[in-house]
Amino acid sequence: MKKKFIVRKIFILLILSITVFTVACRQSEEVDKVRAYTTVIENLYAEDSALNSNIKYIAIDTSLIVNLNDKEKADLLNQLENYGFTILEMTIEELKEEGYVKDLYFEEGILFTIKDEPMKRNSITMDISKWRSGLGAIGYDGTVVKYKNGKWEIKKQGNAWIS
Secondary structure (H helix, E strand, O other), rough: HHHHHHHHHHHHHHHHHHHHHHHHHHHHHHHHHHHHHHHHHHHHHHHHHHHHOOOEEEEEOOOOOOOOHHHHHHHHHHHHHHOOEEEEEEOOOHHHHHOOOOEEEEEOOOEEEEEEEOOOOOOOEEEEEEEEEEEEEEEEEEEEEEEOOOEEEEEEEOEEEOO
């Protein structure tokens, strides 16, 4: 009788553990990952403001972003429209092909490039750069953003570089 009771308790604890794990996983999937990217872009946009002067375009290369699906990438582009500029989803090669970049100079805009790693435990590591020309760029390699208490925070700025 006592053995049956213990087995039943273990079974109930196992079911509860699985339920808690499933709910926790589902909640981490529902994290607004787009906000992680807007957080680092906002931070970098504010730095070296001379790169932002007299621009009409903000371009973003989303080709190296692994954590966002197409819908989330579209949401990211929509949120960037809040800056009041025309948003272009293009690589530097595409900007050159379309005539936006000439002689390594994006006269009317800036390009954000983000290369990230798969999200682990509500944390994303990424390299991010803001580029205007061969001699006008800034970035951080190894930036870490973490989702905690309902918001994304930069936990590690990463290794800075500038040209």
